[in-house]
Amino acid sequence: MKYLFMLFFPLFLYANLTYDTNYNKEVSLLSSFDIEPSFLYDPIMNKMKDETIKKHKHFFSAMNKAYLFIPAIKSTLSKYNVPREFLYLAMAESNFQTKAYSNKRAAGLWQFMPRTAKLYHLKVDEYVDERRDLIKSTEAAAKYLSALHKRFGKWYLAAIAYNCGGGALNKAIRRAGTDNLEVLLNEKKKYIPKESRNYIRKIVALALIGSDEKYMMNNEYEYLLNRANAYSIATVKLAPGESLRRLSHLIHMPLKDLKKLNRQLKYDFVPPYAKSYDIYIPYIKLAEFKQKYFKAPMQNIYKIYRVKNGDNLGHIGKKFGVSYKVIKDFNHLSSNRLHIRQKLVIPISKRSYRKKLRKNRYYYMVRRGDSLESIAKKHKISIKNLRAQNNIHGSLIRVGDRLKLYE
Template sequence: MPLAHVQPPFRRLAGLILGSLALLAAAPATAELELHPRLQTSLPAIFPGMSAERLNVTEIAPPPELPLTIDLTLRANNLWDRLRNGFAMADLNDELVLHYQQWYQNRPEALRRMIERSRPYLHHIVEELEIRGMPTELALLPMVESSFNPMAHSPAAASGLWQFIPATGKRFKLEQNWWQDERRDVMASTSAALDYLQTIYDMHGDWHLALASYNWGEGAVKRAIEKNEARGLPTDYPNLTMPKETRHYVPKLQALKNIIGNPETFARLGLPFIANQPYLATAAAPRPMDVKIAARLANMTLEEFRHLNPSHNRPVIKADTPVVLPADRVDTFNENLANHQAPLTQWQAYAVKSAERVGEIAARFGVSTAELAQVNGLPGNVRLAAGSKLLVPGSANQDGLQRMLGMESSPAIIQPEPKARGKKGKLTAKKTSAKNTAKGSRPVSKAKPVSSKKAPAKKPQKK
């Protein structure tokens, strides 16, 4: 018999069932459903409400079909999902990673506080990374650098979320002057940090080496690589000889990536949800503006405003300088600014005509000595030389303020203490130690001058 005519048993059974269903469909609606005696006796006794003469037919809906792929173009509501979707760095697995992962997991309260501090900044950083096509786990780097504290300052003079030292900050165009330190500016420092990270990645072609360079310096990493090459050793991150801080640097970031990248661990630790929507925006005034007035125009407390704008060293912001605001306050700020008729600053310039102390000037303008010294970045009630310029309360001398705003360094000149008068009316210098003597000159010794002739050598005595 030809093979095509051989029907498998299941096909014959399917045909039998379909034929039976067709006969049932053709029967009258009121007809009783009669079952074969074998089928009647096979009904289990655990269904007492079910008659053997009649079966209740229930339609079971098929399960919904799931998509075969995930559409990453759809906007995630959770910023953490967006962050995880952009992870692109090779994972590092070693004992240090495990150590720091356990360390963070054993301190969930500290981890939650750090994430809460990241809330205003994280969306902006993730968006900047995506625009540049960089791995989004780099958005977690400020957790390692500064715990997301924009006012963080290290003993090595590194400052801000991304912990720029002064030289590297200047290299990447971050202004550092008497008025402002952009290393603490969230948006400016983020742009500079991503420029720097991309530069050192292009140098090494490896993100772990780029991170080591960010912490240790690209020159130091390059020399470590060259040393391993000369010895015929591997030149990847785990095999380089480096300081302890740099050795622990990448494992800390990897540990945070492992925790945040695992939704189950994230939920178990109760880490905060962050919405995937912009939090920050910028606005600017065409004239100099006080920090306090800017906060009032945005309907923010002074503390809230300073938290988002920690880069300003003085109470006055230069004209056309972007200020960082919550995205939902920009319209309020612009509307209030347009309707603001009073002066935008309550500080003016004061020129010192003859030497006087800060306390004397403060008393003249009705402000405390401590406040005036703090506003002008002075160490205390120092004596100022003629020609010094200060910020003092008032709005009369706005032309002088404009000239002050153009100065990069402090316009105050601290004058040395005057010399005290001796008994005979002559001016004598105050007693000071040699290291504090003006201009590094040495005090004159009263000892007699030593002769330039050598003393004759003594003849050895005979025993």
């Protein structure tokens, strides 16, 4: 017995130390949200955690796709004194999809509504939707969370308010007579909406999984632990109207990968109105960018079109699948008047514009003031046909929607 005890004692000791280490890490993680250690035993949170672990491929797929910009998100949160664990709030909101868009008109990593985006100076216009800008939106989210923390005093309250709103949370705290998390999450009293009760649990569950090094290693995803620290992004400034396609050629980076880092752009070029505009590239491409990037004349990048008799901006825009406003902005036109043989810059790649023409011939981009009736009348098709092709059940369409016009 003595021999067996001596043989297995190190194993028992190691298991105990491992348990203590993991427990301490989990308690530390909860404290970053100002949550008591007892929350580790919340049955609903643990059920969410177990379900996520069962579907681990989905979890790690999201982490893997976001590995390039996760360090930038963590760094930005720290810059505004927001716990890095709030990274998992973004995962809960959008699954780290910068192009995520909800039926409530929320967009981007942090799912900002238009009103909140405007409040935190995120630009949404013809050319950009900065709710999808991974750095600017994270800065806005960090400022918003900091304001909520200042208002409510605890980080878990800031997270809940992010979901249900400060007013609803205030009302819940008054009804409950406390801001204690266990009380607010009472399933019978329902002080806060079910979505918000599950929201904070989901964030904590995701954070516990993402910070469990042993779990990551056991599932052969340990490379993510180092990968997130080894890779990052750099911010570079491009000239107004610059083409992403041209940049991808200059720094030898696939265009699709460059687009993934810059979902804030609605077109394949930066806004023509800015003196310069921030674009994100992998940090390992920064030296190559500094060495090779130079501002080129517009006529060397895009197609040049000569105005013909009977042309107008709307007709030219439709021909090339580009908004008339974009053509107007690129050519610094103060009015819609054109003259014959006038040269216009059309922001579309010289080599690919024919392909784009074919692609856009049967589609229409909804503009401000449009309705199903006006679009149907303009393109001489029935409203019924328009609804059927685009799976529209009512009359609601939004600016920026891409509608199919013909079968």
